[in-house]
Amino acid sequence: MPRHDLLPASRIIGYVESSRNCNFRCSFCAMTAEDRAFIAYDLDDIRRQIDALGYRQCVMFLDQNFFGGPRSYFAARMALLKELFEQGKFGGWAALVTADFFANADNLARARESGCIGFFSGVESFSRVQLTAFNKKQNLLQPQEEIIQSCLEAGLVFHYGLIFDLVEQRIDELLAETDFIVANPHITLPSFLGFAIPMLAHRLQEASVLRGAMVMTAAVFAIYPFAATPWMMAGCAMLLGLALGAVQPMIMSALHHLTPSHRHGEAIGFRSMAINLSSSVMPLGFGLAGTALGPAAVFWLMGAAVGAGSWAVAGLKRAFSAPAG
Numbered sequence: 356m357p358r359h360d361l362l363p364a365s366r367i368i369g370y371v372e373s374s375r376n377c378n379f380r381c382s383f384c385a386m387t388a389e390d391r392a393f394i395a396y397d398l399d400d401i402r403r404q405i406d407a408l409g410y411r412q413c414v415m416f417l418d419q420n421f422f423g424g425p426r427s428y429f430a431a432r433m434a435l436l437k438e439l440f441e442q443g444k445f446g447g448w449a450a451l452v453t454a455d456f457f458a459n460a461d462n463l464a465r466a467r468e469s470g471c472i473g474f475f476s477g478v479e480s481f482s483r484v485q486l487t488a489f490n491k492k493q494n495l496l497q498p499q500e501e502i503i504q505s506c507l508e509a510g511l512v513f514h515y516g517l518i519f520d521l522v523e524q525r526i527d528e529l530l531a532e533t534d535f536i537v538a539n540p541h542i543t544l545p546s547f548l549g550f551a552i553p554m555l556a557h558r559l560q561e562a563s564v565l566r567g568a569m570v571m572t573a574a575v576f577a578i579y580p581f582a583a584t585p586w587m588m589a590g591c592a593m594l595l596g597l598a599l600g601a602v603q604p605m606i607m608s609a610l611h612h613l614t615p616s617h618r619h620g621e622a623i624g625f626r627s628m629a630i631n632l633s634s635s636v637m638p639l640g641f642g643l644a645g646t647a648l649g650p651a652a653v654f655w656l657m658g659a660a661v662g663a664g665s666w667a668v669a670g671l672k673r674a675f676s677a678p679a680g
């Protein structure tokens with residue numbers, strides 16, 4: 356049971372899970388790569404999680420697919436949520452569902468009467484060709500613009516994202532999608548557009564991206580002390596953001612790839628611990644070093660440390676090419 360009591364008290368939003376993993380296998384998704392079976396939690400567990408939260412204006416289900424599993428299980432969860440909603444345990448709930456949820460209009464009605472306020476669903480593309488390429492067959496059951504419209508007409512918020520695959524799609528195809536959305540007043544705008552990582556990951560190995568990012572970071576630290584104007588500093592900050600931002604999602608996939616599955620939690624925990632430790636210790640250490648040696652020396656020290664680390668990444672290439680144990 357999550358220790359909600361450790362977080363600062365909030366009445367706005369609380370997070371709950373009723374299942375793990377996904378019953379679909381979309382080609383671009385990390386869930387497909389992890390290849391784990393869909394698991395549904397029992398109703399008592401969900402009830403305990405909601406009780407442990409205390410009253411929240413919105414209970415958000417973090418499941419990959421809230422609609423996964425047998426339909427009888429979905430009906431039982433709707434009945435439980437209706438009961439808890441009528442008891443005033445929360446002000447509303449929201450969840451991530453796959454497009455097959457919308458194929459039956461009764462599902463929206465049931466969700467609405469049990470206190471649902473909205474959904475997130477991965478639209479990814481309005482093109483049937485692209486959805487087929489993504490192996491997103493559940494999104495081919497009905498036109499996606501009709502799904503969005505039916506959800507909005509039921510009085511429920513509809514959030515979604517689009518994925519642009521620049522390896523397979525042309526720019527004019529992407530523009531046609533955005534033109535289609537903007538020209539359609541009956542559907543909402545996407546909450547996000549994603550495309551950069553598939554493009555990078557398709558062409559480059561994780562170790563190469565990691566090494567490139569570290570070399571670029573070291574170079575930015577080396578030249579930063581010479582940045583004499585705000586524009587030069589902004590340019591350096593932009594390059595730094597680009598280098599660190601490009602590699603960040605790959606760190607998680609590399610951790611999963613390199614670590615045996617039964618030690619994933621340990622690896623992610625160690626990563627969080629290292630980040631928190633460095634966030635506490637480094638400002639203090641750099642403050643001391645900056646006072647003693649000057650700010651430029653701090654940049655160069657950091658640059659040298661990151662640059663030296665990039666050599667160690669070369670040794671990881673063999674590990675990346677071997678399957679995790």
Ligand code: SF4
Pocket residue numbers: 377378379380381384385386387419420453477
């Ligand atoms: S439905 Fe969503 S979570 Fe499931 S595999 Fe597809 S993208 Fe991933």
